[in-house]
Amino acid sequence: MAKIDSLFEVMLNKDASDLHLSEGQPPKVRAHGRISNLDHPVLTRQHMEQYLQEICSADRWQHFIEVKDLDFAYGLGDKARFRANYFFQENGMGAVFRVIPSEIKSLDDLNLPKVLRSFCYMNSGLVLVTGPTGSGKSTTLSAMINEINAKTARHIITIEEPIEFVHPNKRSIICQREVGIDTNSFADGLKNGLRQDCDVILVGEMRDYETISLAVTAAASGTLVFGTLHTNSAIKTVDRIIDAFPADQQAQIRTMLSDCLKGVCAQLLLKTKDKKGRVACNEILIGTTALASSIREGNIGNIRNIIQGGKGMGMQLMDDAIQKELNNGKISGEEAYLKATDKTRFSQYALA
Template identity: 40%
Template sequence: MNINTLLALTISKGASDLHLLADRPPALRIHGEIEAIDIPAFSHDEITKLLYSIMTHLQIRKFEQEKELDFGLQYDLANRFRINLHQQKGFMEATLRLISTKIPSFKELNLPEVIKDLARLKDGLLLIVGPAGSGKTTTIAAMVELINQERKAVVITLERPIEYVHTGQKSIIKQREIGIDASSFSIALKSTFRQDSNVIVIGELDDIETVKNAIAAAEGGNLVVASFHSLNTLQGIDRLIGFFPPENRKQMLSQLANCTKGIVSQVLLPRKDKLGRVLACEVIIVTDAVKRIIRGDELVQLPTIIQTGSSYKMQSLFESINKCVEEGIVDAEIAKSYLEEFTKYGHK
């Protein structure tokens, strides 16, 4: 079996991910569940041969040097794969995530209208947070596409790798891939200050320099949309500030409070009808009350503000998940388990 056959199977099964594992059969993640493919296990050499067949000489050399590699592969006009190569116990393995080249609409993603309002802002920091595989990249792509359709702006995206490909409409869109077009998020972000940018998208806030430059860009008049891995909003803010030494915590909380305009925390829930997953999200609009809470390092008070913030179009994850249950989209027991996981870090 060649790699193209496996990629075609991933698409036909409606899987989100293909896992290539040494000495085990390949596996698919379908609607959030792992399912092994009923074929013999691949050896390490077979996996290496499969993956090297879709890589350039430069990519092969980089992987062999660093033992890690992220890159994108355009399979056909409708489908693209984000590929992560890594080693496990000395063996080469890979995770290949399927990405449709069609950018879903806000309605298709079940995103609330308030996120459109956030995308229409002219400056400030917008944080899109959630665990791995929660659809953050797709949400950001929908926001960029809205800007592209409505605003004459220079939009610079920093991605690792590029997933959704945008074609300029009203906006000029420059998509830079970390590892190919720049060596790191922090270096690429610094250079955007000299590229006449209006909107900057950061695929991952992964170190202290990137966080500092993201805040500086937002303070300097850009709309900065940044993705960050965390379980929920509270953990996201705490982890971001955790990049900095304890003696800088108060200063960074103050800067974050001043430049942040909105925070979206999201999860993907398995649908009751087994036909995929549905997005549920929490939305915080950074009002004066929210600024005071962040500035004062009283993050545990945020859930109370969200509950009373409906006039600002805020919504809690509980409200979003509960709506999915009421509409018959998500099973109540599944919803309960996700809410229990979500509340482990400060939320009530």
């Protein structure tokens, strides 16, 4: 048993989502959105090296010492898996561990908008799940991949850093590749995936021009591509993709994106009113001829009108999703105001 496992046990007992270790501070956990200290002495360099090096292979540890950052996954027997991020900070070493649920939840379990299921049965195109760090993008995508895996016979490739949810083969063949171990980069994994007779590719993070370009090209060429971006609305998502390209290529990428973008699910996690959990709110954009025209013409501001006019198809604005949870009594007015895009809509709940 590794020394750090005792901290993981405490974390799990507190139903925490994250464990924070930072040299010069006591260990802290985040439970239901709130951070608190554990009953533990301040962490020294010796503590940090004991905790971090023991669960890390020698080559990964050397990589961390040289590069100053490291991502990988760690399993606590059958109890849980954790996504680990090591880093250096002002006072020395630091690390954050995020719990990866051992059970892959379904779209119904997560109470996600039913329209997300339709994205899973598309033959080609680009589907993006977006949101800030910690908004549950990986959990939502794992539910969508699980839907495809369980209900259809396809070849699915995931490119992740690190691999979080481990999917067994069901009706589909699923191949999970970890950046840094099985492939050098998201771009390399995507490029090679297109030569491997795949039907579906999940790109864990579309963070650079090359990866975004390859993902759009793959989606336009007949593959169903799922990806993530750190944007919190459909409009910002489309803008982010186009802005990743040089000015002289933006007209071309608007044309390609207009043809292949099938859906955007922007997600936020809001604290529940009872402070005992969090609830997901989603903005949903679905590919339509009106959306294609707006992207092609550079009229990105029209996307808001498209979503408002597409409610019958399952589209919804983030603020409408937040309003729904507020009306249902799930979240407080203060939380609605803090997370809303249009603050004036919830201004009556703002703190004085």
